[in-house]
Amino acid sequence: MKKPIASLSLDLDNKWSYMKTHGDRGWETFPSYLDVVVPRLLEFLKARHLTITFFIVGQDAALDKNRDMLAAIAPAGHEIANHSFRHEPWLHLYSEREVDTELANAEEHIERVTGQRPIGFRGPGFSLSHEVLRTLVRRGYLYDASTFPTFLGPLARAYYFMTTKLNSEQMEQRKLLFGSFREGLRPIRPYKWQVDGQKLLEIPVTTMPIFRVPIHLSYVLYLSMITPALALRYARFAFALCRLTKSPPSILLHPLDFLGSEDAQELSFFPGMKFPRAKKLEVVSDALDLLSGQFTILTVQQHARHISQMSTLQSVDPRFETLCQPNA
Numbered sequence: 149m150k151k152p153i154a155s156l157s158l159d160l161d162n163k164w165s166y167m168k169t170h171g172d173r174g175w176e177t178f179p180s181y182l183d184v185v186v187p188r189l190l191e192f193l194k195a196r197h198l199t200i201t202f203f204i205v206g207q208d209a210a211l212d213k214n215r216d217m218l219a220a221i222a223p224a225g226h227e228i229a230n231h232s233f234r235h236e237p238w239l240h241l242y243s244e245r246e247v248d249t250e251l252a253n254a255e256e257h258i259e260r261v262t263g264q265r266p267i268g269f270r271g272p273g274f275s276l277s278h279e280v281l282r283t284l285v286r287r288g289y290l291y292d293a294s295t296f297p298t299f300l301g302p303l304a305r306a307y308y309f310m311t312t313k314l315n316s317e318q319m320e321q322r323k324l325l326f327g328s329f330r331e332g333l334r335p336i337r338p339y340k341w342q343v344d345g346q347k348l349l350e351i352p353v354t355t356m357p358i359f360r361v362p363i364h365l366s367y368v369l370y371l372s373m374i375t376p377a378l379a380l381r382y383a384r385f386a387f388a389l390c391r392l393t394k395s396p397p398s399i400l401l402h403p404l405d406f407l408g409s410e411d412a413q414e415l416s417f418f419p420g421m422k423f424p425r426a427k428k429l430e431v432v433s434d435a436l437d438l439l440s441g442q443f444t445i446l447t448v449q450q451h452a453r454h455i456s457q458m459s460t461l462q463s464v465d466p467r468f469e470t471l472c473q474p475n476a
């Protein structure tokens with residue numbers, strides 16, 4: 149029997165972007181681990197015959213020191229997509245003009261270095277707004293992948309804030325980091341945004357059908373700190389539910405899934421970053437074997453093109469949290 153489809157992507161968040169969101173000093177010199185993690189990722193994916201989508205941060209592409217690493221990704225068959233220029237999870241506070249500059253800058257540097265012009269976008273920290281959707285449509289994007297339909301966002305944010313020393317202004321900017329409770333009400337299956345009479349495909353980062361809890365690999369790794377067997381049972385159950393409910397999973401990876409405590413000491417505040425690398429890679433490998441055993445794994449762009457043929461695709465009007473005032 150033909151396997152149903154799934155997609156796999158990786159947000160190529162760099163060391164500096166984690167430090168920046170966390171409010172740690174020193175991010176301004178853009179410390180990078182791309183020289184370590186990119187070759188490791190490419191080798192890992194090649195060994196498993198996987199081609200995936202890399203969401204790349206424009207600022208990294210603008211720096212000479214990352215050029216060779218980023219240039220190696222597209223020739224290995226992977227899709228290159230846009231993960232903003234400055235990686236600010238408060239992108240939803242930008243005016244439309246600021247969003248346009250942000251996306252255009254990222255596109256320019258990403259295309260120059262990788263040779264691919266992105267037609268897919270994921271907002272940093274899953275930040276999204278009507279302005280972002282409008283800009284994506286105007287700039288000719290095929291899809292957005294910035295929604296994360298879970299009720300657990302506020303919980304993840306509270307846990308994260310406990311590890312930071314942010315001032316009140318920084319806290320305000322990060323007020324919607326990982327999304328509000330209402331994010332859990334968004335669809336899990338792909339759909340079409342209706343943006344001022346035009347359409348844009350949305351490929352949500354899949355959460356567990358019915359339960360709406362995260363199933364991306366960083367979360368599975370977090371569970372594996374309790375017991376690896378539990379983590380894999382969780383992943384197996386989640387993938388089975390996706391098949392049962394006919395929800396094609398779009399699964400998300402992060403560089404930290406491929407880095408251990410020995411690789412990035414500064415990031416030990418992250419769940420799972422106290423773990424040795426070999427142990428993490430084993431869990432990631434087992435979970436991806438489970439996924440590829442049940443699904444045909446595509447890039448997010450291939451996933452988007454595949455579903456765009458479907459006549460049953462739901463149309464959704466953009467509605468966003470209005471807690472925050474736009475930037476003055």
Ligand SMILES: [Zn+2]
Nearest residue numbers: 159161272273
């Ligand atoms: Zn990111």
